Amino acid sequence: MIMEIIVAKSAGFCFGVDRAVKSVYDNISNKPLYTYGPIIHNLQVVNELEDKGVKVVNNIEELRKLEKGKVIIRSHGVEEKIYEIIKDSGFSIVDATCPYVKKIHHIVNDYSKKGDTIIIIGDSTHPEVIGIKGWSTRETIIIENVEDAKKLDIPKDTHLCVVAQTTLNYLKYQEIIEIILDKGYHVDIKNTICRATRDRQEEAINLSKKVDKMLVIGGKHSSNTRKLYQLCKNQCDNTYHIETIEDLELLVFSKNEIIGITAGASTPKNIIQEVITHVRNTERN
Ligand code: SF4
Incomplete structure (x- = not known):
């Protein structure tokens, strides 16, 4: 028997997150470049962007001390007054608030x-x-x-x-x-x-009903991933919240199991793929 891995179609970046991450890459040559808060709840992506010179700014006080540049508003959006404060402080804005x-x-x-x-x-x-x-x-x-x-x-x-x-x-x-x-x-x-969230949740619930183990991939601080994990856990006791493949180290997957995989809105495709590959490689008889 061969292990079956079923990946939810709705796993990974939603439209709004995809758009926000793209807006960072579209502006990456215009330094200094800042994001107002981490662009997504995914440490790996945020660290990768930091290595490319994109700095996360957590509040206005921090921003005011920095060299003037572009500030990207992430998909979560911000209060109305923040737009004014950023502009009045001499920075320009790229608004990636999800529509x-x-x-x-x-x-x-x-x-x-x-x-x-x-x-x-x-x-x-x-x-x-x-x-x-x-x-x-x-x-x-x-x-x-x-x-x-x-x-x-x-x-x-x-x-x-x-x-x-x-x-x-x-x-x-x-x-x-x-x-x-x-x-x-x-x-x-x-x-x-958002329909994207509801579709992802419904698909995850249905998938977790028919699998032996359910893996929910996403940042430990991502609220949509944590909700997804809880919904799956209600259906399948063997549900695990995975941030990176290191979290899979102690898990054993056997040939006769059906493994379900879904991922939060901030999880890049490459991490989902890494998890799939890891599960395949650790398969036991
Ligand atoms: S509302 Fe939120 S979950 Fe829905 S597409 Fe926008 S960023 Fe994604």
């Missing part, structure tokens, strides 16, 4: 200007959510989980506009929306979950 995230910025900006209270469903510490919040001109509430939604207590005549972090799990989103609707507010619901 799907940009769309949320516009919704939040428009609806908050109309007087709506903005609700963002997502992780309050995630840069994408911090960026989205920064486009609201008025009160903004972040709901992270079902408990937060249950605790929501604002006047009943409040107009709400609800958006979601693009990488939110759809089932969690639905559960939270139902709780908000049950409270009887006037609410405009904008489902801003």
